Each structure stands twice: as C-alpha cells, then as structure tokens.
Amino acid sequence: xxxxxxxxxxxxxxxxxxxxxxxxxxxxxxxxxxxxxxxxxxxxxxxxxxxxxxxxxxxxxxxxxxxxxxxxxxxxxxxxxxxxxxxxxxxxxxxxxxxxxxxxxxxxxxxxxxxxxxxxxxxxxxxxxxxxxxxxxxxxxxxxxxxxxxxxxxxxxxxxxxxxxxxxxxxxxxxxxxxxxxxxxxxxxxxxxxxxxxxxxxxxxxxxxxxxxxxxxxxxxxxxxxxxxxxxxxxxxxxxxxxxxxxxxxxxxxxxxxxxxxxxxxxxxxxxxxxxxxxxxxxxxxxxxxxxxxxxxxxxxxxxxxxxxxxxxxxxxxxxxxxxxxxxxxxxxxxxxxxxxxxxxxxxxxxxxxxxxxxxxxxxxxxxxxxxxxxxxxxxxxxxxxxxxxxxxxxxxxxxxxxxxxxxxxxxxxxxxxxxxxxxxxxxxxxxxxxxxxxxxxxxxxxxxxxxxxxxxxxxxxxxxxxxxxxxxxxxxxxxxxxxxxxxxxxxxxxxxxxxxxxxxxxxxxxxxxxxxxxxxxxxxxxxx
Numbered sequence: 001x002x003x004x005x006x007x008x009x010x011x012x013x014x015x016x017x018x019x020x021x022x023x024x025x026x027x028x029x030x031x032x033x034x035x036x037x038x039x040x041x042x043x044x045x046x047x048x049x050x051x052x053x054x055x056x057x058x059x060x061x062x063x064x065x066x067x068x069x070x071x072x073x074x075x076x077x078x079x080x081x082x083x084x085x086x087x088x089x090x091x092x093x094x095x096x097x098x099x100x101x102x103x104x105x106x107x108x109x110x111x112x113x114x115x116x117x118x119x120x121x122x123x124x125x126x127x128x129x130x131x132x133x134x135x136x137x138x139x140x141x142x143x144x145x146x147x148x149x150x151x152x153x154x155x156x157x158x159x160x161x162x163x164x165x166x167x168x169x170x171x172x173x174x175x176x177x178x179x180x181x182x183x184x185x186x187x188x189x190x191x192x193x194x195x196x197x198x199x200x201x202x203x204x205x206x207x208x209x210x211x212x213x214x215x216x217x218x219x220x221x222x223x224x225x226x227x228x229x230x231x232x233x234x235x236x237x238x239x240x241x242x243x244x245x246x247x248x249x250x251x252x253x254x255x256x257x258x259x260x261x262x263x264x265x266x267x268x269x270x271x272x273x274x275x276x277x278x279x280x281x282x283x284x285x286x287x288x289x290x291x292x293x294x295x296x297x298x299x300x301x302x303x304x305x306x307x308x309x310x311x312x313x314x315x316x317x318x319x320x321x322x323x324x325x326x327x328x329x330x331x332x333x334x335x336x337x338x339x340x341x342x343x344x345x346x347x348x349x350x351x352x353x354x355x356x357x358x359x360x361x362x363x364x365x366x367x368x369x370x371x372x373x374x375x376x377x378x379x380x381x382x383x384x385x386x387x388x389x390x391x392x393x394x395x396x397x398x399x400x401x402x403x404x405x406x407x408x409x410x411x412x413x414x415x416x417x418x419x420x421x422x423x424x425x426x427x428x429x430x431x432x433x434x435x436x437x438x439x440x441x442x443x444x445x446x447x448x449x450x451x452x453x454x455x456x457x458x459x460x461x462x463x464x465x466x467x468x469x470x471x472x473x474x475x476x477x478x479x480x481x482x483x484x485x486x487x488x489x490x491x492x493x494x495x496x497x498x499x500x501x502x503x504x505x506x507x508x509x510x511x512x513x514x515x516x517x518x519x520x521x522x523x524x525x526x527x528x529x
Contacts, residue, residue, distance in 0.1 A: 045186040047100045048074040052118040054108035058143050062104070062167070062175075069179050071186070099137055101187045103159070106143040114161055121151060121159075129154040137185050139243075140164035140521075141178065163243030180238050184268055207231060208278030215286045215504070225294060228283070231275050232298050238272045239305040239323055245269070247312025247320075259398035262378055263385040265319060270416055273323045276302070277330040281424060284343035285334035292346035295331060299351040299362050302327050306365075307353055315375050322371040328362060329413045329439070333421055336439040341500030348446050349502070357459065363447045364461045365456075368409040379408035386415060404526055410467035411442065437469035437480045441517075442497070445484070448520075449503050449513035466515050466524045474525070481521050485514045 047066055049058045063073045096205040101124050111116060124138055140162055151159040165178040210227065214220035238244050245265065252258040270277075276298070283295055306320040309409050328347055335344040372379040380400035388397055405411055414436055421432050444464035451463035469480045478486075488495050493507050503510040 003304040034150055045099055046072045046074050046184055047102060047186075048120075049102045049104060050117050050124070051064060051075075052106075052109045052112055052115050052117050054112075055104060055143060056104050058106070058167075059104060061172075062102075062141075065172075066182070066344060067173055071179075071182060100139045100182050102141050103138065104141045104143060105146050105148055107146045110146045121149070125151050125153060125159070128221060130192045134371075138162060139178070139181055140183075142166045142168065144168060146358035163241060176234070180234065180272075181241075181244065184238065184244055184271065206278060208276045208282040208420070211279050211282045212286055212424075215283065215288070215291070224291070228279055228294055228298060231279055232301050235276045235323075236272055236301060236305055239269075239302075239320075244272070245316075245320065247316050249313070251314065252313060252315065256398040259381060262315065262319070263381055263397055265316070266322065266378070266382045266386065267389070269319065269322050270326065273326055276323075278420060278424075280327055280331040280347070281334035281417075281420060283334070284340055284347065285333040285338040285425070287340065287343055289342050292342050292350065296351040297344040299324070299331070299347045300353060303351070303353040303362060303365055307355060314434045315378070318373055318375070319378075324362070325366050325368050325371060325413065326416065328366040328443075329368070330417055330420075332439040332443055333417060333435055334424075336442060337421075337425060337435045339496060340461050341497045341502055344442065344446075344497070345500055348443065349365055349450065360461070361450050362445065363450055366443070367447070367462050367465055368413055368467070369465065372409055376408065377403060379412050380405055380500045381413060383408060386412070406471050407466065407468045412518070414468055433472060434480075437467070437472060440469060441481045441484045444481075444521075445510070445513050445517050446502065448517045449509050452509075452512060452516070464520060466521055470521065470524055470528065479521075479525075479526070481518060485518055488514055 012144075040239065049059055049063060059075065063075060066073050075307070083183070102123065103117075103121060107116065128138060138159075140159060142148065145168065148160040148164065153159060153162075156490055163181075164182070165174050167178075168174060207227070211224070214224045249258075249261060250260045278318070280298065282296065283291060287295065302324050306324060331347040335341065335347070346361040346439060349361045352359045353362065353365060354360075369376075369379075372382075377400055380403050381397060383405070384401045385397050388395075414433075417436070418432055421427070421435070422429065427435075444467070447462065448464040451461045454461035473479050488498075488510055491498075495507075495510070498505055498510055499509060503513065
C-alpha cells in the first residue's frame with residue numbers, strides 16, 4: 001500500500017496485519033488516533049532506544065517503524081553525539097520534556113548480567129527519581145515473554161509496574177499503541193510542530209474529509225463503519241490507559257507543578273480525541289438517518305471510558321468526563337449547522353449509558369461543568385493554556401490568567417471546536433458563534449426535558465445549563481434562546497426537531513421544556529447583568 005495514496009486502504013488490512021508492512025499499518029494507526037492530514041508531521045523531540053546487541057534485528061525493525069511515522073530515533077550511544085556526553089544530552093532532552101525512553105527487553109537481556117543497557121537504564125531511573133510523578137516518558141517494551149527488571153523508581157514504583165508494550169509476535173499488532181504513547185509523550189510541550197518540518201504524509205486527507213466523502217457515496221457504507229470503529233477503538237485504547245491518563249499523581253501536591261500537569265492532561269485528552277471529534281462533527285452534519293445508530297454507539301463507547309469506577313484523585317477522575325463533552329458538543333454543532341435533527345437526537349437521547357441508577361441518556365452526562373465540577377478554576381486554566389499554545393509560547397502555565405469568565409467550561413468548548421468547524425464548513429467566526437450558541441440552547445432544552453421526565457418518575461437527573469451565549473448576546477433584544485423558542489411556537493407540531501423525534505416527538509414536552517428553560521435563562525441573566 002502506498003502511504004501517500006489518498007484512497008482509503010482496504011479495511012481487511014487491519015485483520016491481516018501479519019501480512020502487511022508494519023510501517024504502513026502504523027501510519028494508518030496514527031491517522032485514526034487523530035494525527036491526520038496536515039497534522040501528520042514530524043513530532044518534536046526524540047525517542048531513545050535502549051537494548052542489548054543481541055536484539056539488534058528487532059530494534060532495527062522498531063526504529064524503522066518509528067522513523068516511518070516521523071519520529072526521530074536515537075540509538076547506539078557511541079555514535080549519537082560525537083564529542084559530546086550522551087548522559088548530558090539525555091538529561092537535557094528529559095528536562096525539555098520532548099523525549100521518550102524505550103527500554104527494550106528480551107530473554108537476551110535477561111540472560112546478561114553486565115551490559116551497556118544497564119548504564120542507560122540507571123540514568124533513566126536517576127532522572128525519574130528526581131522528578132515528580134505524573135509525566136510518563138519511560139516505556140518498557142518486551143520482545144518476548146521475558147521478565148522486566150525490577151528497578152526501583154521511588155514512590156513505591158518499579159520499572160515492572162509501568163505500563164508496557166509487548167511486541168511478542170511477527171505481526172507486532174501493538175506497535176500502533178506504542179506509536180500513540182510516544183506521540184502523546186512528545187506532545188508534552190508542543191503537540192506537533194509545523195515549523196521547519198517536512199510532512200511524513202502530505203496527500204492523505206483528514207479523517208473528517210474522508211468521512212464526508214464516504215458519506216456522500218452510497219457504495220461506501222462498509223468503509224464508513226470501518227473507519228468509525230477503528231477511530232473510536234484507537235481513542236478508547238488511549239483514554240482507558242492509566243499510563244496516558246492516570247487517576248492519581250503526586251505532582252498535584254505541588255500547586256505550581258500540579259497546574260502544569262492538569263493543563264497538559266486536558267490538552268492530551270483533546271489530542272487523543274481529535275480524530276473522533278472530526279468524524280462526529282462531519283458525520284452528524286452529513287450523515288443519513290441510517291447512520292444515526294452509528295453515532296449513538298460512538299458516543300456510548302466514549303461514555304464508558306469515564307463511567308468505570310476507579311480509585312484516585314477527584315480532579316483527575318472528573319477530567320475523564322471531558323472527552324464525552326467534547327464529542328457531544330462536536331456532534332451537536334455539526335448537526336445544528338446542517339439541520340440534521342435526527343443526528344442530534346442520536347447523540348443526546350438515543351445514546352444511553354447503563355449506570356447504577358439505570359439507563360441514563362447521554363445528555364445527562366454531557367453537562368460541560370462535569371469535568372471541572374470540583375475545581376472550576378481549571379476550566380479557566382484550560383482556556384488560558386490553549387491560548388498560550390496558539391501564540392506559540394513555550395513556558396507552561398501553572399494557574400489561570402483570567403479567573404473572571406462567567407462560563408469558562410462553555411468558553412473552553414467553544415474555543416476548542418472553532419478551528420475545526422470553521423475549516424470543515426468554510427464559515428467565519430460570526431457564523432460559527434451563531435451555530436455554537438444555537439447548539440448549546442438545543443442541548444439545554446433537551447436536558448431540561450429529560451430532567452422533567454426523570455422527576456416525574458421520582459428520579460433526579462441533571463437539567464439545563466447556561467452557556468457562553470448568555471454573555472455573547474447580552475445586548476440583544478431577542479437573545480438566542482428566545483429566538484429558538486419562538487421558532488417552536490410558530491411551527492408547533494411542524495417544528496423540524498419534533499418531526500425528527502426530539503422531545504419524544506411530543507409538542508407538549510417541547511413546550512414544557514422551553515417554558516422552564518426560558519425562565520431559568522432569564523433568571524441567570526438577571527443574576528449576572
């Protein structure tokens with residue numbers, strides 16, 4: 001398969017991975033993880049491979065996979081930096097944050113008592129022990145069923161306790177996961193560089209562009225489902241990996257370091273989810289009625305990544321709800337932009353999650369404040385950090401610069417989705433703001449209706465919320481929520497969202513939700529203005 005081909009590869013290649021060249025599979029795996037199209041450029045930083053000489057053939061294969069994916073590889077310390085101290089270079093790279101250390105093990109290394117690899121590992125362990133836990137850059141890799149050495153990393157950790165990647169058979173199926181881990185690590189200071197780099201793949205369209213093209217071609221139904229399933233599977237693989245997204249970290253004990261760590265975690269969530277967001281935004285906009293079940297399943301699978309009960313720190317557990325919010329909002333703005341009300345229904349109420357309270361509609365779990373509910377200042381930090389990255393500033397933020405925003409959670413989602421939306425649909429910021437605000441009003445109305453249904457059954461369920469529209473059109477005599485409700489009043493049973501089955505297709509339910517929602521928004525405006 002030509003990696004530069006714009007055609008989507010045969011889905012069966014993933015099932016026959018042992019027959020396909022590893023580098024082609026890896027490039028494709030990266031693509032569905034969100035590093036797509038113009039983003040698929042050489043990541044900043046380096047990967048150092050530590051190994052014993054007896055494994056040189058395996059390491060040659062691994063290095064080729066990484067290099068074909070655009071990742072710089074350091075190996076063979078005698079030749080890395082002529083005239084320089086390799087220990088100092090590795091320490092410097094670790095300090096800059098754009099560095100990953102692959103410690104490769106096999107029975108060959110297990111059977112050798114004295115190796116240069118031990119010296120390399122001792123340096124890595126030294127650097128881990130003097131730095132606060134939280135940012136993972138050391139990845140054990142096994143080439144066979146050997147035992148990982150029990151190096152003491154401090155804080156109750158050992159090398160064997162780190163999340164490892166096993167490349168145990170000829171197919172190396174998990175090499176895609178390894179690439180995903182490395183890309184996440186190298187994005188610690190800058191997700192991908194667009195300066196002075198040459199794209200690895202220049203002619204591959206983005207996942208969203210592929211999705212739009214396939215949705216408009218009735219003969220591509222199987223390809224649509226394959227691409228969606230591959231994308232969400234890759235995202236879930238990373239979202240549920242504690243090595244990428246830990247549920248506890250001693251770094252949070254230091255306010256300054258903890259703020260930097262949280263900001264990076266928020267950014268990493270958006271990076272891992274970027275391809276899924278593209279697919280949902282385009283899919284909800286251009287998909288047909290028979291695709292609605294597919295969008296609902298994607299949302300449900302994302303919801304399970306945050307629902308699994310885990311022990312840990314509240315702030316990190318809460319952040320696990322961020323991907324669902326991003327996904328629901330992305331699908332909603334796409335659906336509202338193209339008036340695809342069936343898709344909006346699919347991702348908000350058709351999609352449900354079984355919890356200890358019973359089956360809950362996703363709209364009850366996608367409240368934008370849930371990821372930040374115990375630490376509202378983090379929503380402000382997320383916005384300020386995203387703006388810092390956009391300006392190209394390298395110094396990370398330890399705390400929010402602006403803590404005076406009225407709707408920071410909504411503002412964060414607005415800013416995160418804006419570049420993709422304006423590019424995908426070729427619209428300006430004014431049109432995007434109108435669509436985003438309308439989408440947020442629809443989400444609020446749907447949440448209000450579902451909350452009323454739960455209350456009638458004696459259950460509590462989160463209701464509506466006010467978004468950034470509450471301040472964006474504060475000087476308007478006809479705010480966005482009133483315009484939407486007026487459209488309902490004028491159309492009655494012919495209101496398109498009702499015709500598509502939203503609000504259960506019941507005019508009374510829509511009117512009841514609208515009345516309560518308008519009252520709530522009026523009260524909110526009076527409180528803040």
